[in-house]
Amino acid sequence: MSRPAGAIDPLEVAERVVERALRAGATACDAVVVEAESSSTTVRLGEVETVKLSRERRLGLRCFAGEASAVASTADFDAAAIDAFARQVVELARAVAPDPFSGLPDPALLAGDWPDLELYDPTGLEMPPEDRVARAKSCEAAALACDPRLVNSEGADFALGSAWVAYASSAGFAGQYRSTSYSLSVAPVANEGGAMQRDYWYDAARSLSRLADPETIGRTAAARTLRRLGARPVPTQQVPIVFDPQTAASLVGHLAGAVCGGALYRRASFLLGKLGDEIASPLFTVIDDGRMPRGLASRPFDAEGTATRRTVVVERGVLRSYLLDGYAARKLAMASTGSAARSVGDVPSASPTNFHLAAGEHSPERIVASVQRGLYVTGLSGFGVNSVTGDYSRGASGLWIENGELTHPVEEVTIAGNLLEMYRDVEMVGNDLLFRSSIVAPTLKIRQMTLAGR
Amino acid sequence: MTQTPPPQTFFFDRFGLDARALESTLGSALARRADFADLYFEFRTVQGMSLEEGSVKKTTHSVSQGVGVRVLAGDKTGYAYSDEVTVERLQVAAEHARQIASAPGASTSVDLRRNTAAQPHALYPVESAQIARPLPERVALLERVDREARAYDPRITNVMASFAIEEKIVLIANSAGELIADRQPLLRLQVACIAEDGGKRHSASAGGGGRVAFDFLVDDEERALKFAREAARQAIVAFDAVDTPAGQMTVVLGPGWPGVLLHEAVGHGLEGDFNRKGTSAFAKLMGERVASELCTVVDDGTIPSRRGSLNVDDEGVPTRRNVLIEKGRLTGYLQDRLNARLMGVEPTGNGRRESFMHYPMPRMTNTFMLAGEDDPEDIIRSVDRGLYAVSFGGGQVDITNGKFVFSASEAYLIEGGRIGAPVKDATLIGNGPDVLTRISRVGGDLKLDEGIGVCGKDGQSVPVGVGLPTIRIDGLTVGGTRA
Numbered sequence: 001m002s003r004p005a006g007a008i009d010p011l012e013v014a015e016r017v018v019e020r021a022l023r024a025g026a027t028a029c030d031a032v033v034v035e036a037e038s039s040s041t042t043v044r045l046g047e048v049e050t051v052k053l054s055r056e057r058r059l060g061l062r063c064f065a066g067e068a069s070a071v072a073s074t075a076d077f078d079a080a081a082i083d084a085f086a087r088q089v090v091e092l093a094r095a096v097a098p099d100p101f102s103g104l105p106d107p108a109l110l111a112g113d114w115p116d117l118e119l120y121d122p123t124g125l126e127m128p129p130e131d132r133v134a135r136a137k138s139c140e141a142a143a144l145a146c147d148p149r150l151v152n153s154e155g156a157d158f159a160l161g162s163a164w165v166a167y168a169s170s171a172g173f174a175g176q177y178r179s180t181s182y183s184l185s186v187a188p189v190a191n192e193g194g195a196m197q198r199d200y201w202y203d204a205a206r207s208l209s210r211l212a213d214p215e216t217i218g219r220t221a222a223a224r225t226l227r228r229l230g231a232r233p234v235p236t237q238q239v240p241i242v243f244d245p246q247t248a249a250s251l252v253g254h255l256a257g258a259v260c261g262g263a264l265y266r267r268a269s270f271l272l273g274k275l276g277d278e279i280a281s282p283l284f285t286v287i288d289d290g291r292m293p294r295g296l297a298s299r300p301f302d303a304e305g306t307a308t309r310r311t312v313v314v315e316r317g318v319l320r321s322y323l324l325d326g327y328a329a330r331k332l333a334m335a336s337t338g339s340a341a342r343s344v345g346d347v348p349s350a351s352p353t354n355f356h357l358a359a360g361e362h363s364p365e366r367i368v369a370s371v372q373r374g375l376y377v378t379g380l381s382g383f384g385v386n387s388v389t390g391d392y393s394r395g396a397s398g399l400w401i402e403n404g405e406l407t408h409p410v411e412e413v414t415i416a417g418n419l420l421e422m423y424r425d426v427e428m429v430g431n432d433l434l435f436r437s438s439i440v441a442p443t444l445k446i447r448q449m450t451l452a453g454r
Numbered sequence: 455m456t457q458t459p460p461p462q463t464f465f466f467d468r469f470g471l472d473a474r475a476l477e478s479t480l481g482s483a484l485a486r487r488a489d490f491a492d493l494y495f496e497f498r499t500v501q502g503m504s505l506e507e508g509s510v511k512k513t514t515h516s517v518s519q520g521v522g523v524r525v526l527a528g529d530k531t532g533y534a535y536s537d538e539v540t541v542e543r544l545q546v547a548a549e550h551a552r553q554i555a556s557a558p559g560a561s562t563s564v565d566l567r568r569n570t571a572a573q574p575h576a577l578y579p580v581e582s583a584q585i586a587r588p589l590p591e592r593v594a595l596l597e598r599v600d601r602e603a604r605a606y607d608p609r610i611t612n613v614m615a616s617f618a619i620e621e622k623i624v625l626i627a628n629s630a631g632e633l634i635a636d637r638q639p640l641l642r643l644q645v646a647c648i649a650e651d652g653g654k655r656h657s658a659s660a661g662g663g664g665r666v667a668f669d670f671l672v673d674d675e676e677r678a679l680k681f682a683r684e685a686a687r688q689a690i691v692a693f694d695a696v697d698t699p700a701g702q703m704t705v706v707l708g709p710g711w712p713g714v715l716l717h718e719a720v721g722h723g724l725e726g727d728f729n730r731k732g733t734s735a736f737a738k739l740m741g742e743r744v745a746s747e748l749c750t751v752v753d754d755g756t757i758p759s760r761r762g763s764l765n766v767d768d769e770g771v772p773t774r775r776n777v778l779i780e781k782g783r784l785t786g787y788l789q790d791r792l793n794a795r796l797m798g799v800e801p802t803g804n805g806r807r808e809s810f811m812h813y814p815m816p817r818m819t820n821t822f823m824l825a826g827e828d829d830p831e832d833i834i835r836s837v838d839r840g841l842y843a844v845s846f847g848g849g850q851v852d853i854t855n856g857k858f859v860f861s862a863s864e865a866y867l868i869e870g871g872r873i874g875a876p877v878k879d880a881t882l883i884g885n886g887p888d889v890l891t892r893i894s895r896v897g898g899d900l901k902l903d904e905g906i907g908v909c910g911k912d913g914q915s916v917p918v919g920v921g922l923p924t925i926r927i928d929g930l931t932v933g934g935t936r937a
Binding site: 089346 | 500518536538554648650655656811880883937
């Protein structure tokens with residue numbers, strides 16, 4: 001996992017590309033260079049199943065010809081190839097219509113100095129292959145040892161990787177950062193009387209030392225899988241719904257989609273025109289934090305060099321801020337929130353970073369205990385969310401709540417409502433917030449939704 | 455626009471490689487005791503262009519290239535890839551990939567005899583010049599799409615239309631001595647409309663394409679404009695939508711894209727990997743009845759010009775027509791080389807991967823149900839109270855417990871045998887191994903989708919097709935809000 005000798009620095013490549021593009025006739029431009037290496041080791045039923053190693057190096061260039069722009073990407077870093085590439089992008093830009101909102105971001109918002117976000121911890125990158133296998137094996141073994149009904153497995157996967165991101169623009173910004181990631185997951189399969197169930201658990205972190213131990217991950221996966229055995233549908237009815245942290249995060253994710261710039265200037269968001277309005281229960285506070293130390297989506301600057309920051313999106317139910325990149329900000333006559341993200345070959349667009357629902361005061365047990373009859377949701381499936389109207393209808397699985405206690409598992413039902421009503425109907429928020437992925441939430445209780453079943 | 459050279463020559467010229475370099479890499483990959491090794495070279499260009507607010511503001515051009523080296527030993531897979539294609543990187547990748555094979559093996563030499571045998575299929579004989587037209591022509595088409603959608607109804611307030619013109623050149627070399635190349639064009643046009651009326655907003659999208667020339671969009675059928683009108687129509691229909699009923703009811707699916715039912719309910723569950731490992735709800739059902747006698751379901755990678763079609767799969771195996779369910783009985787799984795070998799059957803031409811960064815898995819191509827004999831209108835008339843669903847968004851399945859969902863984006867109530875009011879978007883949920891047993895009527899109107907499908911599995915996306923005649927399902931749970 002080291003750089004090949006003689007390889008050039010990604011930031012040097014980015015700066016050189018910017019210079020070549022200006023020489024090719026671009027009136028302004030910016031370039032992103034990403035170098036990444038990763039490895040994943042999958043073990044299934046105690047044996048290595050796959051080992052995968054990867055190495056990527058890509059360059060993305062955006063060129064402006066006045067108010068028109070184009071973006072292209074390449075993996076060919078040869079100097080002559082880069083010259084030809086830059087000329088081609090400029091030519092592409094000249095073929096499209098001018099857009100008065102296009103351009104590089106406001107220079108005043110560019111990142112200056114930034115604190116160490118603790119995103120890079122190479123201790124662990126050099127872990128020998130046999131240790132990677134051992135880690136995945138012990139995770140799966142811990143899961144399967146929990147119960148004789150755990151008879152099969154989709155395997156345990158241990159992955160680690162590093163990335164080096166560099167960005168330079170003709171506005172004079174040049175910056176780079178490195179990051180590492182480590183993750184471990186397992187998906188055991190249980191069988192009881194011929195009926196099978198599968199679930200999974202995982203952890204992910206910037207440092208190996210902060211990754212949950214394999215046994216804990218394995219045991220959690222086992223418990224999640226076993227509790228699904230014997231699941232059945234329940235009759236169609238309207239009931240309170242408790243979302244576990246995993247599924248509650250998806251509700252927060254739908255909110256993230258609706259507050260991002262693109263959905264707003266395209267008028268394709270159910271939160272359009274609602275800035276300053278009460279869109280949710282007063283228990284609902286949502287924060288996007290691009291500079292959370294060790295955050296899985298943290299970065300010192302966004303994909304246009306703008307400084308990232310902590311943005312309160314919803315404050316006690318009131319919609320306070322959208323998430324904007326430079327373009328969306330100009331379209332909406334607002335300021336960028338440093339939310340630009342881009343895959344190297346694409347136009348930057350606003351996207352959440354560490355986006356989370358702030359923890360509330362109730363333990364998850366207390367939330368479940370507050371429900372007379374209802375559904376505790378641990379799994380959701382499908383794409384039945386309309387981001388323009390907020391209409392919501394998804395497949396659900398979980399556990400039935402009767403008199404405040406979890407009873408039998410439930411599957412093959414749907415839950416439906418409208419996101420705006422659901423956010424307003426939040427009655428309790430849990431104290432169990434953990435940053436295991438970039439969009440997270442604690443346990444959440446919604447007053448009532450329509451459950452469709454038998 | 456220049457003529458593309460034959461794929462094999464293309465890679466050898468571009469990267470300064472020759473057959474001997476490939477043979478030596480494969481030999482190195484097999485330096486420990488392994489069953490199989492292959493190299494997958496890929497060069498892919500995607501030209502994107504998008505229009506919104508009446509003008510084309512975005513163009514993208516992405517070039518990716520690289521090679522993946524795979525080693526199979528027993529049921530183990532070693533995989534390494536690099537986007538730098540040099541003899542040196544190939545060796546490094548081969549050394550990494552062979553890590554999974556622990557036992558030392560005899561040195562193996564691979565002879566890539568120039569296999570000059572003709573390709574088994576020529577399903578998309580489209581030259582580069584026919585797929586990528588000059589920029590001004592592309593801009594003009596998107597502008598026509600915009601005008602067509604807006605002309606449909608004054609309530610259409612924004613149109614987003616985009617192209618993706620993709621060309622993928624692949625070269626596969628394996629330890630069995632095969633050297634196989636293919637050039638895979640792929641065109642897609644997508645149109646999304648936003649409609650607004652008195653503070654209410656709706657959106658809808660439509661589109662299509664395939665492994666076709668640009669003409670597909672602009673020939674006499676003017677498909678591009680048809681997709682524009684279709685997106686506009688669906689967005690306008692939504693203004694009249696009433697709350698969807700909740701609970702189990704009779705559901706009639708219209709022809710074409712609603713075939714996503716088959717993709718989710720049975721297709722994934724019949725992929726060889728899940729069945730070899732015994733993690734699919736269909737794992738022990740081969741030869742058993744899993745659908746009503748009216749149902750015959752096939753996966754066919756050989757339909758000319760289709761989005762899900764391939765001359766050879768991503769392991770170089772010719773695609774074919776595989777019957778998955780015949781008159782209600784389970785008859786076939788979808789296989790790649792690894793799972794076919796471990797299950798003692800032939801590969802079925804379903805080994806697919808997203809790119810050189812991924813190893814292949816058993817995947818669907820174009821999955822559909824054969825036509826039956828019923829008149830589609832009779833099928834609707836046969837339902838007293840139910841739902842008629844004609845357009846869908848995506849779907850998903852848990853292959854282990856068999857539960858699948860798919861989300862209707864255009865559906866209507868059926869009342870007294872007649873189509874009634876449109877309803878709001880709703881998810882339908884069922885159980886894969888038994889939903890097809892509830893099919894009581896199959897129409898004679900089989901239709902394949904327009905060519906926009908993307909299938910995801912283990913983080914890998916591949917283009918696919920689906921198809922269905924009108925069918926009646928006696929009892930499926932509809933996830934509405936009206937209890």
